[in-house]
Amino acid sequence: MDDRNSPERIMREMDWNLLRTFVTLAQSSSVTDAAHRLRLTQPSVSTALKRLEERVGKRLIHRTPGHFALTEAGEVLYREALDIQGSILRLSTLMRDMTDEVTGHVRLSLASHVICPLFDQVLAEFHAENPRATLAIEVHSSAQAIETVSARSASFAICLVHQRNPKLEYMRLYREFFGLFCGPRHALFGQRDLTRADLAGRSAVSFETDRLQDALKPVTLMRAQAELGDQIIATSSHLEEVRRMIIAGIGVGPLPLHVAERDVRDGLLWQLPPYDQTAAVDVHVVWNPRAVLNRAEQSLLDRLLARIDETPIEERTYR
Known part of the structure; x- marks a missing residue:
């Protein structure tokens, strides 16, 4: 009977270092990229992947020119390996917590x-x-x-x-509300009695998650209601960088009202319409x-x- 995939065999022969290498591979764009992150040679990483695939009896990564992606088995192993990695990382802290002050x-x-x-x-x-x-x-x-x-x-x-x-x-x-803002270099800065029509077609900057299918969907809808142009010319996953781009005049962008309050007071930001339909997040x-x-x-x-x-x-x- 072929027991290559038996739980007992995998438990007995599995090497954590192989799993650690695989986690890095799964988070990388290529074997070369993973080798750079691990400070190993590319052949060493390729060999580790081959050994792991032999241990589990499954192909874990599709590798062809221009294509590097986890297989279905690779996705399953990646999720479990992350869980194992988290447990191992916590061991030293847990032991210290039990043995000293x-x-x-x-x-x-x-x-x-x-x-x-x-x-x-x-x-x-x-x-x-x-x-x-x-x-x-x-x-x-x-x-x-x-x-x-x-x-x-x-x-x-x-x-x-x-x-x-x-x-x-x-x-x-907590719940925060996002409004639209521009910086001192923007043509709308300092102007009062603006309407949504004044924003029509203007360039925008925003967060990477500013999409209908993502966490900032309310912000996406607010931008659409403000009739901003569809083109977002600059994005970031960090609020500080979105703020930087707005202040620099690159485009109109969303920020939480309570975060932007001081910058508005200091003359670094100017709130734009809509004023009464801000986005709740x-x-x-x-x-x-x-x-x-x-x-x-x-x-x-x-x-x-x-x-x-x-x-x-x-x-x-x-x-």
Whole structure:
């Protein structure tokens, strides 16, 4: 009987280093790109992929000139390998948390420029009560932030959500409203009594997720209602860079009203119509219920969720 794909054989013979290499391959555009990221030679990475495919008895990556993509089996293995990688990455923190005075390390994944007084207050209280806990905050696109939670390499994420993963948990942290703005170099800057017709055909800058099928769908609809031109001439996944491009006069762009408020006051931004139909966007806390959290992680997450639960959404809505 051929037992090449038996669970016992795979468990007995699987090498974590092969899985680690495969995760990098899956996140790369080619074997050469993966080799560069891993600081290995291209033949070494190719050999590791061949060995892994032999271990699992499946082809994992389609490789032809100009084409590099995971097979169906590769997609399945990538998801599971991410999960395994997250567990391994957490081992040292969990062991340290049990054996010395450090209460634990918290790694947060945040979307760009999360402005939320409630979250800031929870962070301040957490540090005051747990001064020996360590904290790392990484900024990602919302999709990447959620991926770090799925892989259990982040304690939790604060980000936009488009499609919900049934393996993760979600709670709305706050609601913000997006308006359209231009910078001092733009022809509409400083002009009052503007209408949507004044924006017709103007060039736009925006976020990479400003699409009908993505997290910023309300912003996409707002731009369409403002009759802006279809061409978005510059994009970024980071709010600070969208803001930079608006101020530079590259085009009209969307920003959260409460984030842009100071720049408007300082003469760096000018709000444009529509003024009464701004786009509502929700920002969520996302966590993985299967992740084993250390004391610090669990304390911060519990504190944040409790504060959200006891605070009416009206007080977590920023206009």
